Amino acid sequence: MDLNLSHLPLANLGLEPWMISIVVPVVGLVFAGVIIVTTFYFKHRERELWHQTARVALEKGQPLPVLPDSAGFGDAAAAVKAATAANNQPRWRGYLIGGLINLAVGAGLFVSLSQISGASFNVGYFGCIPGFIGIALLLGAVIEAFASRHKS
Incomplete structure (x- = not known):
């Protein structure tokens, strides 16, 4: 019995089944890593922009803006209390x-x-x-x- 598996994803790459069983989890882990690094980058960028805004506000004698409500920033005890x-x-x-x-x-x-x-x-x-x-x-x-x- 000969099965035609050419319509399946990754079938045209010429990979052996054991290679696919390694490639798929590795690609998944890399994708998860990219998502995590991107999230950290944008949270860092948000914090950096807040600091710039706070510095300008302090220079002009204005009150400090509210810290963005993001995970990992601000007072952890206050966040738990809230x-x-x-x-x-x-x-x-x-x-x-x-x-x-x-x-x-x-x-x-x-x-x-x-x-x-x-x-x-x-x-x-x-x-x-x-x-x-x-x-x-x-x-x-x-x-x-x-x-x-x-x-x-």
Whole structure:
């Protein structure tokens, strides 16, 4: 049986399959690196422009402009305080929501993967991984809610 794979991407480059399995992840990592370096460059440039603006404002006796609200700049403690003040929800609610979602995904995987036949074991048990993570998050929500109520 001869398969015509010439319509697939990278097929016309004449690369062996093992070469493609190396080239694709390397290209992905290089692409991610380019995105990260570009992000750092533009954040640095934004900070540099803010400093120029602040210097001109100080020379003219004007108040300082507000520092751009970018990740990694400014006072980290103030940013955490502002985020905490903006989000008044108790911490345990995030655990509760995440736990319920993981438990539901685990149950869905268990049911759907259990229908696969021909495996030497029940593949549905892979659904237990997110299921047990969900149970752990639900326990964390209970512990956090109990601790926050008895904190004072």
